[in-house]
Amino acid sequence: MPTPSDALSVERPAATASDDPGRHEEETTSESESDSDEEPLLLYQRLGSATQNLLDTDGASCVSVSGKVLAIGTHEGKVHVFDTLGHIEVKSYSSHSSTVNDIGFDEHCEYLASCSDDGTVVIVGLYSEERFKQEYRRPVKTVALDPKFRAKKSRQFVSGGLAGQLVLNTKGWLGTKDYALHSGEGTIHAARWTGALIAWA
Numbered sequence: 001m002p003t004p005s006d007a008l009s010v011e012r013p014a015a016t017a018s019d020d021p022g023r024h025e026e027e028t029t030s031e032s033e034s035d036s037d038e039e040p041l042l043l044y045q046r047l048g049s050a051t052q053n054l055l056d057t058d059g060a061s062c063v064s065v066s067g068k069v070l071a072i073g074t075h076e077g078k079v080h081v082f083d084t085l086g087h088i089e090v091k092s093y094s095s096h097s098s099t100v101n102d103i104g105f106d107e108h109c110e111y112l113a114s115c116s117d118d119g120t121v122v123i124v125g126l127y128s129e130e131r132f133k134q135e136y137r138r139p140v141k142t143v144a145l146d147p148k149f150r151a152k153k154s155r156q157f158v159s160g161g162l163a164g165q166l167v168l169n170t171k172g173w174l175g176t177k178d179y180a181l182h183s184g185e186g187t188i189h190a191a192r193w194t195g196a197l198i199a200w201a
Contacts, residue, residue: 045085047070047082047085047086048082048083048085048086048087048088049086049087050082050086050087050088050089051070051072051082051086052086054072054074054080054089058074058075058076058078059074059075060072060073060074061073061074061075061099061100061101062100062101062102062103063103064102064103064104064105065084066105066109067084067109068084068109069081069082069083069084069090069109069126070082070083070084070085070086071103071105071112071114072103073099073100073101073102073103073114074099074100075099075100077094077095077096077097077098077099077100077116077118078092078093078094078095078096078100079092079093079095079100079103079112079114080092080093081093081112081126090126091126093114093122093124095114095116095120095122095124096114096116096117096118096120096122097116097118098116098117098118098139099116099117100114100115100116101115101116101117101139101140101141101142101161102114102115102140102141102142102143102190103143104143104144104145104157105145106145106146106147106148106149106150107147107148108150109126110125110126110127110128110150111123111124111125111126111130111145111149111150112124112126113143113144113145113157114143115140115141115142115143115159115161116139116140117139117140118139119135119136119137119138119139119140120133120134120135120136120140121133121134121136121140121143121157121159121169122134123145123155123157132155134159134169134176136159136161136163136167137163138161138162138163139161139162140159140160140161141160141161141162141187141188141189141190142159142160142161142188142189142190142191142200143157143158143159143191144157144158144159144191144192144193144198145157145193146193147193147194147195153171154170154171154172155170155171155176156168156169156170156171157169158181158191158193158198158200159188159191160187160188160189160191160200161187161188162187164183164184164185164186164187164188165180165181165182165183165188166180166181166182166183166188166191166198166200167179167180167181168180168181181198182200188200188201189201
């Protein structure tokens with residue numbers, strides 16, 4: 001026959017970490033310390049003194065980097081080309097009269113294209129004196145060279161901006177001509193060209 005004490009006996013589960021707030025805090029702290037001791041996923045290095053000298057006198061509006069050079073566009077309409085570490089200024093172009101919005105290279109990094117709020121696209125040869133300028137009526141926000149720009153006689157590039165059109169410019173027998181690839185959805189903010197594909201937004 002059960003006794004009153006038997007009727008009131010209850011099995012208590014073993015204590016867990018969640019039942020001990022102090023122990024839980026110790027485990028959380030230990031995990032946080034372990035995470036902070038891990039190496040960062042990205043390694044970085046500050047750019048050299050040549051870029052710092054530029055930024056002391058003019059503001060950078062855009063930047064583009066290739067395997068060979070680093071290019072910085074400024075609010076004064078200039079494009080400065082440095083070695084990839086920013087120690088030596090290789091070339092400088094007074095390409096535009098207003099803010100430079102985007103810079104792009106061909107796949108061999110022999111040509112550089114830039115566009116600006118002044119409505120122009122300028123393409124220059126990094127290792128030659130070649131220079132091409134195309135004027136549009138509205139600010140141009142993005143430009144992308146055909147990756148094979150060096151090899152093709154058509155010398156194609158795409159650009160877009162406040163006019164709301166993605167425009168393909170190509171060179172033919174009678175000069176250059178623009179073709180609207182896309183329009184009607186507002187400002188074109190970015191465009192990139194790789195292989196046979198062009199992406200824009």
